[in-house]
Amino acid sequence: MANWDLWPVHSFVDGLVAAGVRQAVISPGSRNTPLTLAFAEQSDVQVYTHMDERSAGFFALGLAKSTNAPVVLCCTSGTATANYYPAVMEAFEARVPLIVVTADRPHQLRDVGANQAVRQPGMYAAHVKWALEMPVPDGSVGIARHAAAMAARAAAVALASPCGPVHINYPFVEPLLPPLRTDLDASHRVPVPKLYGPVGSEPSTEAVERLLAALRRAKRPLFVLGPQPSARLARAVRAFCDDEGIPWFADVLSQARFAGEVPSTAQVTHYDMLLLAAGNKAPVPDLVVRFGAQPTSKSLGGFFQRMSGRAQVFVVDTTEWYRDASLVATDVIAGDELALVRRLKSQSLDRRAEWQGHLQWWRRADEAIGAQIGAFTEEHWFEGSALRSLVDALPADAQLFIGNSRPIRDLDALVNPARAPLLLFGNRGVSGIDGIVSTAFGIAAGGRSHPTVLCVGDVSFYHDLNGLLAARRFDVPLTVLLIHNDGGGIFQHLSQAERKDALEYFTTPHGLDFEEITRAYGGVFTRVGDAAQLKQAVRQATGQPNGLQVIEVRFENAESAALYGKLRSLTQDAIQAVVQ
Template sequence: MNPDLWPVHALVDGLYASGVRRAVISPGSRNTPLVLALVEQGGMELFSHMDERSAAFFALGLARQADEPVALVCTSGTAAANYHPAVVEAYYSRVPLVVLTADRPAELREVGANQTIRQFQMFGAHVKWASEAPVPEDKPELALHMRSLALRAGLVAQSGPQGPVHLNVPLREPLLPPRRGECDALGHLPPLQVHAAAAPPCAPTALAQVEDRLARASRPAIVAGPMRPGRLAEALARFAARLGIPLFADILSQARDSEASVPFYDLALRAGCVPQPPDLVLRFGGEITSKALSSSLKRWGADVVVFDESPVYRDSLHLATQVVIGDPSEWLSQVTATVADWREYLDAWRRASERARQSVVDSPVWFEGEAVRIAVEALEPGHVLVLGNSRPIRDADALALPKAGVEIHANRGASGIDGVTSTALGHAVASGRPTLLVIGDVSFYHDINGLVAVQAVTSPVVVLLVHNGGGGIFRHLAQAERPDAIDWFTTPHALDFEPLVRTFGGQYGRAKDSGELAALLRDGLACPGLTVVEVRFPNDESPRVYRELVARLEAAVDVGSR
């Protein structure tokens, strides 16, 4: 036992005081003091995950679902480096993670000591804040310092915009700390109270300018990108419906069920079957999925008001003519029809959306986009949906209309295909509700180790595995113009996922048509634990079906206009 290590208990108390209630631990020796301090603190829910890369994405899912910080704890060396992909995703998708990496003390660095790398500030610009704790000693003032470092880490992670922070913790052997109940000095530390304010509202002068511009608009529209479920998404949906403003709601906006929503705008825009373009766009949330909408925004030339919680505002198209920082929820709830009402313009967009919907559902074609649509629309209020990157999220955004009350998430900060399964399992554990993951075969392969976290799941988790024999998205991109080299991008494979699923204790089924898919999804969503439903399609089929959908919509509009 090392009596100098008792301040690690104070460090964990600082985490708890900041609002950390969950921690994901990966095994190791150097992080022993941190692990034991977390176990003995007694107030946190702890998870053990043996693969650091998957563990970090699992923590990301926990944190985003609960909207609270989650701690990650690992040993020294490359274990910490495996956290990096999830740290990057957390930074760009604004998810609060507190990364604790155990390390060797200074005298063992750069001298060839085992399992020792340059850990301090190893995540570079992809964390909001980074610091290094002192090597613990039997000193109350040092314990106070470690407690305040941990407190600061948790608070910074939660401040707007939320994101990951990194605290490197060097530890000397021997690595067994005193038990918490044996640390008399810990009880003599002064108590700690924390008062953190919510995000401030937008400046009244800025909102007055927006109202004035809105009153002068002939054809306003709202573009809602990814947002968390809650107050802002709900206020925005009601605002659009109350004023009759067309709402282009991304599949991740949590607002697609608004009465003002134009859910099938992607297909309508591709076919060019739309009303006059907006002259004012109010922009909320993160980056939108639809390339057709992004291209249209650039072409329309409308004034664009960007709302964001942070001065690090999101405007990748560089179209903003006004930027409003803060929480606009209260303003959205209060603005009434004292400004103009644009319901005729909304009705025109809704008719265009309905024509696009009919082109999808009236003559359904069994292809991967239809499988995604069936799965998304099978979910009930309260269910959780996690969408994989590449084709799944694009198909869901273009073709699906989820029921009101379905929470929808995806890793769209950096939009990688790694760690998606682990992220979904984190959402499932934190929510305790039936969860559906829609994912492609390459992405599922990338995070197959993540299935080990199924042991922590108590609710139904269904994975719709869309298997098109590789990276089918490249058939939609410029690489498809080079059939002689396309395999270098699609990476065709012959993986059989059924044995892998059963290795991790999951149930497996394969659907060959829409009826079989609906039945397997229904059964899986009623059965606690993991169910993987696989659907297979030719790698080159999806682009052809989308071309046919757009052509069908164009033809229908052409006939209707005669």
């Protein structure tokens, strides 16, 4: 029997729709029944039900990343809410607009020992932009108007710069079945506030003039484009630096590395290995302009530390909530990054001739390192070779989601720009290995017109095996390149490798064979052993209209670590001809 006190929940969903929400990921449960049914009966919302809450959280994260729109994540009360926490943390740090709606017991059941009643209000603490507890629905028009307004406001806050998650805790009293949407009449329709967000914030004229003055007096300028989602910003930075003759570094997630264009005349592609090989012999710039989030490269982070106090460093971000993990910023410009680059481009610096020597050093060094990497990866088969083969085989406009730990580092350091344009994604907000598979499925679901490929290590894959259910449940096609080295191979490259007697406590070898697991989820499993086989398998898999395709390539941890050591030695030799 319908509980008419719950009809305002339909107004809550209508408020979300009016504010731009078109997708909801729901974890099945009893207490969120009113929300589940209200979303299911709203024809403007596409509903995904995901039985594993942790996987659901990362699936919603991927959807929001892919669509650049707010996505609802909804669960029942109790421990289900805690399983969303890793995805909420990633959304907060990565600036992804999630609207987390947790159903709850009513207030009178809290702190009295009632079943499944926990302290949910404010549970995500500092990892959400806003937290709100809704009143228990009572069937009144006033409560319905409040529900619609708070829903619209939640979407607006999630989208406001910088984007991020919000949390709505919604308590319900039994019975939990709301009336059908079709049973509502005109008396149950409430207005939804129309919110007009800012069109954009132009950087201040004072900030632009200060940066222009710094550029005009600089002798060794450098631009850095960190992880960010805008291809337009990437193209603008590239055009400005190419025109002015300013060397620039582009992170693997900057949307500039794999743009599918004629090679840039000023981009330094292999800066990660170059900086590692050159050490203190790399020229320290006197001016750095950095866009986007903190770059992936560890050697670039060290380079930033070396320039501290020796260079003027402008960090440009969309908001005053800027990101500077290296703590080297001397100036921060908040506002529309693209607008800033366009204003710079409208000015005549006329310094190209003076900067030519500086640019040529970086270009010669980049060519030397790139040639060495290319020759080495052709001759040896290891993770870096596999990543290069993967990129070579991807079709134009493919979505590549790159896993954390070794895969993203290998892609950043060793892979040449792709001839075909690619869209790059990763979870670098908190850089965890949790929920990688589910996030990639969310990316695939949000961009079904693009073939989607996930490159992931075996430990990350193991951590989110439940996420594989999305392939069959939602008919989402995904190709997975599984880099299998039986444990955390990254620790072979860190200081822990010095303790051979205790290394297994870090690498955690598991001995798992993922073939049967893949088939259990309805996927097709292929194991490859060289570059030619990998390319063929990737081209075949990405040509399939649907289904889960897992391509596994195996490497030995110790052997791979030795090859990386040899490559580092060779790049150090290669750089000597440039620095002498």
